[in-house]
Amino acid sequence: EIVLTQSPATLSLSPGERATLSCRASQSVSTYLAWYQQKPGQAPRLLIYDASNRATGIPARFSGSGSGTDFTLTISSLEPEDFALYFCQQRVNWPELTFGGGTKVEIK
Amino acid sequence: QVQLQESGPGLVKPSETLSLTCTVSGGSMRGDYWSWIRQSPGKRLQWIGHIYYSGSTNYNLSLKSRVTISIDTSKNQFSLKLTSVTAADTAVYYCARESCSGGSCYLRTWGQGTLFTVSS
Numbered sequence: 001e002i003v004l005t006q007s008p009a010t011l012s013l014s015p016g017e018r019a020t021l022s023c024r025a026s027q028s029v030s031t032y033l034a035w036y037q038q039k040p041g042q043a044p045r046l047l048i049y050d051a052s053n054r055a056t057g058i059p060a061r062f063s064g065s066g067s068g069t070d071f072t073l074t075i076s077s078l079e080p081e082d083f084a085l086y087f088c089q090q091r092v093n094w095p096e097l098t099f100g101g102g103t104k105v106e107i108k
Numbered sequence: 109q110v111q112l113q114e115s116g117p118g119l120v121k122p123s124e125t126l127s128l129t130c131t132v133s134g135g136s137m138r139g140d141y142w143s144w145i146r147q148s149p150g151k152r153l154q155w156i157g158h159i160y161y162s163g164s165t166n167y168n169l170s171l172k173s174r175v176t177i178s179i180d181t182s183k184n185q186f187s188l189k190l191t192s193v194t195a196a197d198t199a200v201y202y203c204a205r206e207s208c209s210g211g212s213c214y215l216r217t218w219g220q221g222t223l224f225t226v227s228s
Binding site for chain 2: 034041043049087097
């Protein structure tokens with residue numbers, strides 16, 4: 001099973017700052033990686049798919065990069081509604097999917 | 109806009125069967141895969157399995173012997189059955205729509221999740 005390791009576990013930042021989240025795979029997943037946002041009591045929301053493609057309706061301040069084993073989600077300037085939990089997911093062995101443990105972006 | 113809502117009993121006893129239903133509103137089930145994912149306390153999300161709108165299924169190998177996913181497109185619903193549950197099956201269960209575009213399939217729409225507890 002491919003293990004996804006996210007870092008840091010918690011990121012404390014202020015609105016307007018840049019957030020950089022990391023997801024590392026235990027073996028190559030090519031670019032078959034997605035990022036999701038989850039807020040308490042809400043459904044997770046797809047942000048980025050295939051490592052760098054924004055999903056429909058996702059603001060341009062969210063961007064994804066990487067390939068192989070190292071991936072990054074960047075939020076260029078944090079808005080108040082961006083403070084949430086973020087997790088990555090790979091699909092290289094579709095239909096088997098695995099998920100990262102998550103990074104919580106909290107207000108400093 | 110497609111929305112998903114999970115429903116089912118929140119509590120069952122050990123060795124019993126978990127039964128959950130996901131109701132799809134705002135769109136058709138045609139052409140997509142319909143998935144179940146869970147998250148146990150303190151653990152990461154785990155993919156349970158999915159069903160194509162035509163009825164073909166795929167399951168997580170670690171759960172395959174206990175899982176059945178079915179679909180009723182006339183009711184816009186799909187369901188999960190997990191047999192012989194133990195405390196380890198206590199989790200928040202999510203249903204999700206996995207849509208494919210250009211060969212890339214991702215979980216594009218999720219339900220809010222429902223807590224399912226195994227306890228005597």
